[in-house]
Amino acid sequence: MLIALDDVQWLDPASAGALEVALRRPRTDQIGVLVASRGTAAATIALGLDRSLPEERLTVLSVGPLSLGALHHLLGERLDLELSRPELARVQETSGGNPYLALDSGASS
16 A cells, blocks of 8 residues: 655644654555655655654655756657747746646646
């Protein structure tokens, strides 16, 4: 079983507390938890998973914005869109390197 939680930074304190307690209870390797949160790498790990899971069972990935090259590839591959470097830089600035927002910007061009 995989439990996926997106945008946990928006959880109210009561819901976050309930999830933190519930995620500490399972004692089996058959449950995985995927948590997505916006923030910095130095931010506290969401829902106290760093306190409730053994270090070897916890993987933390920080995902940054897409580079100009990655945005160029994404827009070309998904939308068959070829932008000039200034246009591409504008998409990166507008989207903050977020692939979803970049695709949305590219689709409306």
